[in-house]
Amino acid sequence: TTPEDTELMIEQLVAAAExxxxxxxxxxxxxxxxxxxxxxxxxxxRLEAQLSQDLLMTVFHPGSELHDGAVLVRGRMxxxxxxxxxxxxxxxxxxxxxxxxxxxxxxxxxxxxIAVMTSxxxxxxxxxxxxxxxxxxxxxxxxxxxxxxxxAQTRGAALxxxxxxxxxx
Numbered sequence: 001t002t003p004e005d006t007e008l009m010i011e012q013l014v015a016a017a018e019x020x021x022x023x024x025x026x027x028x029x030x031x032x033x034x035x036x037x038x039x040x041x042x043x044x045x046r047l048e049a050q051l052s053q054d055l056l057m058t059v060f061h062p063g064s065e066l067h068d069g070a071v072l073v074r075g076r077m078x079x080x081x082x083x084x085x086x087x088x089x090x091x092x093x094x095x096x097x098x099x100x101x102x103x104x105x106x107x108x109x110x111x112x113x114i115a116v117m118t119s120x121x122x123x124x125x126x127x128x129x130x131x132x133x134x135x136x137x138x139x140x141x142x143x144x145x146x147x148x149x150x151x152a153q154t155r156g157a158a159l160x161x162x163x164x165x166x167x168x169x
Contacts, residue, residue: 001075009051009076010146016056017116017125018139026120027060028070028100030085033112033149037079040107041072044083051078062120070103070115086110090131097135104128114149116142 001009013029020027030037045066049055051073059066059081069082088105091097104115108128115128126135127145134145 005075006150009073010143010150012051012053012056012076013073013116013146014139014143016053017118017142019053019057020060020118021123021125021139024120024123025057025060025062025118026067026098026100027056027116027118028085028104029056029073029116030070030083030104030107031073031114031116031146032079033114035112037072037074037107037111037113040070040083040085041080044069044072044080046080047071047078049078051076060118070107088131091133097133101126101128101133101135105131105133108132114146116146 009031013031055078056071058064059071061067066081070085071081072079072083085103086106087099087102088109090105090109091102100117104117104126105128107113107115109131117126118124119126124135125137125139125142126133127137127142129149137145
């Protein structure tokens with residue numbers, strides 16, 4: 001994935017999360033980093049579609065057959081929708097979160113993926129990475145979390161594209 005692909009993916013995710021939040025539509029979007037998510041993708045409906053705010057709004061529309069479960073994203077592609085994920089046991093009843101948030105946190109406990117959720121009860125935006133959940137984020141805060149989560153990946157890709165004489169130093 002190129003840095004440009006990552007930047008476009010982040011913009012689409014932030015725009016979709018903000019729009020879903022404003023409509024108070026629940027969503028769960030899981031973005032692959034280095035590790036594969038094929039075993040989870042096989043539990044859902046294959047999309048293999050260009051990632052866009054419109055696509056995510058259509059999938060998570062409350063009347064959609066695909067709105068339950070997660071959308072898996074790899075780079076600029078939405079790989080699958082209606083995907084079932086492992087649920088985290090780390091959250092108790094006092095945390096007041098539903099299945100989407102437990103699944104979003106759960107996938108980050110089992111893989112290096114990140115998850116973005118919107119609550120169908122409050123419209124709140126949440127972010128999970130490395131087994132940690134952050135709730136009630138603004139769109140700008142979400143953008144910063146995503147940029148941080150993918151910074152090492154984009155930096156690594158940029159370093160791979162350096163001429164050989166530079167990278168040998």
